[in-house]
Amino acid sequence: MAKNAILLLSGGLDSTTLTAMAQAQGFNICALTIDYGQRHNIEIEAARTVARTFDVARHVVLPIDLRAFGGSALTDNIPVPKGRTNDEIEGAIPITYVPARNTIFLSLALGWAETMDSGDLFIGVNARDYSGYPDCRGEFIQAYETMANLATQGAVEGRLPVKIHTPLIDMTKGEIIRAGTALGVDYGQTRSCYDPDDAGRACGECDSCQLRLKGFSEAGLADPTPYQDRN
Amino acid sequence: MAKNAILLLSGGLDSTTLTAMAQAQGFNICALTIDYGQRHNIEIEAARTVARTFDVARHVVLPIDLRAFGGSALTDNIPVPKGRTNDEIEGAIPITYVPARNTIFLSLALGWAETMDSGDLFIGVNARDYSGYPDCRGEFIQAYETMANLATQGAVEGRLPVKIHTPLIDMTKGEIIRAGTALGVDYGQTRSCYDPDDAGRACGECDSCQLRLKGFSEAGLADPTPYQDRN
Numbered sequence: 065m066a067k068n069a070i071l072l073l074s075g076g077l078d079s080t081t082l083t084a085m086a087q088a089q090g091f092n093i094c095a096l097t098i099d100y101g102q103r104h105n106i107e108i109e110a111a112r113t114v115a116r117t118f119d120v121a122r123h124v125v126l127p128i129d130l131r132a133f134g135g136s137a138l139t140d141n142i143p144v145p146k147g148r149t150n151d152e153i154e155g156a157i158p159i160t161y162v163p164a165r166n167t168i169f170l171s172l173a174l175g176w177a178e179t180m181d182s183g184d185l186f187i188g189v190n191a192r193d194y195s196g197y198p199d200c201r202g203e204f205i206q207a208y209e210t211m212a213n214l215a216t217q218g219a220v221e222g223r224l225p226v227k228i229h230t231p232l233i234d235m236t237k238g239e240i241i242r243a244g245t246a247l248g249v250d251y252g253q254t255r256s257c258y259d260p261d262d263a264g265r266a267c268g269e270c271d272s273c274q275l276r277l278k279g280f281s282e283a284g285l286a287d288p289t290p291y292q293d294r295n
Numbered sequence: 296m297a298k299n300a301i302l303l304l305s306g307g308l309d310s311t312t313l314t315a316m317a318q319a320q321g322f323n324i325c326a327l328t329i330d331y332g333q334r335h336n337i338e339i340e341a342a343r344t345v346a347r348t349f350d351v352a353r354h355v356v357l358p359i360d361l362r363a364f365g366g367s368a369l370t371d372n373i374p375v376p377k378g379r380t381n382d383e384i385e386g387a388i389p390i391t392y393v394p395a396r397n398t399i400f401l402s403l404a405l406g407w408a409e410t411m412d413s414g415d416l417f418i419g420v421n422a423r424d425y426s427g428y429p430d431c432r433g434e435f436i437q438a439y440e441t442m443a444n445l446a447t448q449g450a451v452e453g454r455l456p457v458k459i460h461t462p463l464i465d466m467t468k469g470e471i472i473r474a475g476t477a478l479g480v481d482y483g484q485t486r487s488c489y490d491p492d493d494a495g496r497a498c499g500e501c502d503s504c505q506l507r508l509k510g511f512s513e514a515g516l517a518d519p520t521p522y523q524d525r526n
Contacts, residue, residue, distance in 0.1 A: 128359045133407040164406035167446045171402040175395035176364040204445040211438035215398045220429040 066092040068121070069184035069229070070173040073097050075110030077276060078188035078232055080254045081244035083118050085231050086186050088247055093120040094180055096173050100162070101131040106264050110255040117253060122180075126172060130162065147269050166199035170208055174226065178216045183224035185212075190232045190240070205230055237279025245285060252288035265290045297323040299352070300415035300460070301404040304328050306341030308507060309419035309463055311485045312475035314349050316462050317417050319478055324351040325411055327404050331393070332362040337495050341486040348484060353411075357403060361393065378500050397430035401439055405457065409447045414455035416443075421463045421471070436461055468510025476516060483519035496521045 069091035073079045086093055097111040108125060115123035166189065173185045189200040198204060209228045218224030232240055244251065256276045257266035266273050268291045280287040300322035304310045317324055326349075328342040339356060346354035397420065404416045420431040429435060440459045449455030463471055472482065487507040488497035497504050499522045511518040 124363050126360070126363055129357070130406065132355050132357055133410045162406075163409035164402055164447055167443070168399075168402040168406055171395055171399040175361065175393075175399055178394035179364045198448060198451040199446045201445070204442070207438070207442035207445050211435070211442045212398070214432070214435040214438050215430045216395055217429055 066090055067184060068092045068094055068177075068180045068182035069186055070094050070096055070177045070180065070182055071120075071186040072169050072173055072188065073111050073114060073123070074188075075107040075112075075114055075254060076188075076256050076272075077237075077244075077251060077254045077279070078190055078240060079111075080114045080249055080251070081240050081247075082186055082188040082232060083114060083120070084244055084247035084249050086229070087118055091184060091186075093118065094176065094182070095120045095123045096169075096176060097123065097125045098169055098172065099125055099127045100165075101129045106257075106260050107255050110253060113253045117250065124176065128168075128172075130165075130168075133163065164199070166197070166204070167208070170212075170228070174212055174216065177226070178218050178224070181218070181224065183218060183226045184229060185226065186229045186231075188232050189230050190235065190237075192234060192236050200233075202230070202233055205233070236282060237275055238282025241279050241283040241285060245283070250288075254289075256289070261292055263290075265292045267292055297321055298415060299323045299325055299408075299411045299413040300417055301325050301327055301408045301411065301413055302351075302417040303400050303404055303419065304342050304345060304354070305419075306338040306343075306345055306485060307419075307487050307503075308468075308475075308482060308485045308510070309421055309471060310342075311345045311480055311482070312471050312478075313417055313419040313463060314345060314351070315475055315478035315480050317460070318349055322415065322417075324349065325407065325413070326351045326354045327400075327407060328354070328356045329400055329403065330356055330358045331396075332360045337488075337491050338486050341484060344484045348481065355407065359399075359403075361396075361399075364394065395430070397428070397435070398439070401443075401459070405443055405447065408457070409449050409455070412449070412455065414449060414457045415460060416457065417460045417462075419463050420461050421466065421468075423465060423467050431464075433461075433464055436464070467513060468506055469513025472510050472514040472516060476514070481519075486520070488520075492523055494521075496523045498523055 069086055071083060071086055071093050073083060073095040095115050097108060099108055177185060191201050205228050209226055212226040213219045219226050256272045258270040258272050259267045266289050300317055302314060302317055302324050304314060304326040326346050328339060330339050408416055422432050436459050440457060443457040444450045450457050487503045489501040489503050490498045497520050
């Protein structure tokens with residue numbers, strides 16, 4: 065019987081590719097989408113579409129209002145930075161950083177994993193073409209896994225050792241897009257933009273859009289996403 | 296100026312004593328109460344009362360519905376075990392265990408800490424008179440602290456190293472109650488019972504009530520909590 069895995073699905077390019085990879089590895093996917101008051105809420109709808117397309121075993125959209133804490137352009141009324149160069153994007157930790165986001169998301173996934181008799185967690189972190197978030201790095205993931213193996217009943221009893229799967233961590237955006245395309249991912253269903261317009265069209269200028277466009281360019285493929293300036 | 300600290304406040308005996316201790320150490324307390332769909336919801340009201348009594352700097356009650364995952368007598372419709380002996384309580388991990396609870400709670404505290412320019416987290420875990428939860432042990436806390444120092448912008452930049460304060464971890468319940476009493480804690484404001492009646496009176500028989508009663512007995516003090524059978 066297929067093993068359950070909890071997979072953090074944002075509805076973006078990375079986590080959708082991750083879903084295709086985990087399914088190709090034979091896991092029974094329990095997709096977890098966190099509705100954390102992000103202003104790019106269109107991601108949630110993209111996640112629902114992706115979950116249906118892959119016919120995942122379960123999809124939970126968990127509301128948790130991180131706006132209670134404030135402190136990020138993704139959840140506060142701080143303007144999303146636009147038109148930054150790649151060096152700027154890859155240099156400093158940006159204002160779009162959500163405090164402890166991956167720590168919080170992995171912890172919620174860990175809680176669900178235990179109730180699903182699973183120790184397998186998938187997260188689409190990427191330490192190569194990324195935005196400088198500390199919680200996307202391999203050393204963070206390793207420390208998280210060590211902690212998680214001391215945290216849960218299943219792990220402590222040796223029944224369910226926790227393994228954090230990060231197959232995208234060393235891939236470029238172009239490599240991720242090529243891998244997903246080979247697995248049949250329809251990137252038209254995914255959303256990356258931090259600041260889409262009311263029609264859901266991407267801005268093309270925020271860090272996330274720029275990394276996405278660079279990835280498609282590297283992969284030599286067309287991005288099926290609708291953009292504000294180009295359609 | 297006093298340093299901010301994020302303190303996980305359930306409204307129970309341990310976290311209320313913890314609040315008194317952190318305040319005595321001079322911290323500016325930001326109390327975080329998680330409303331996770333627990334059925335002993337009276338705890339939330341106790342937490343509000345305690346927060347007011349200590350005049351904390353901020354108190355956030357964050358709703359997060361862990362019932363979406365299921366798997367615990369505290370959030371599912373599974374009967375709370377009653378009348379267990381101390382050996383039974385201290386032996387196995389009980390059904391009232393909430394999967395990855397402290398991992399989730401500390402992660403939320405970590406997110407808030409970063410927005411409050413704080414690296415100091417207080418949690419009232421206790422590895423002595425406890426219910427066998429793996430995420431109450433010192434080795435879990437140490438691994439969590441290591442992970443947290445790789446997770447946040449402030450820690451990675453060296454500005455806000457994360458320290459998890461667990462002053463109760465090696466104390467017996469009796470010692471905790473004596474320490475809190477010396478600091479002026481009014482234990483009549485705290486609630487411990489997993490299964491109170493509609494009037495908020497404690498059952499006196501669940502694991503949490505039994506540990507509490509044993510603690511007051513050890514401390515040689517009367518428990519001001521209203522109990523169902525005794526009032």
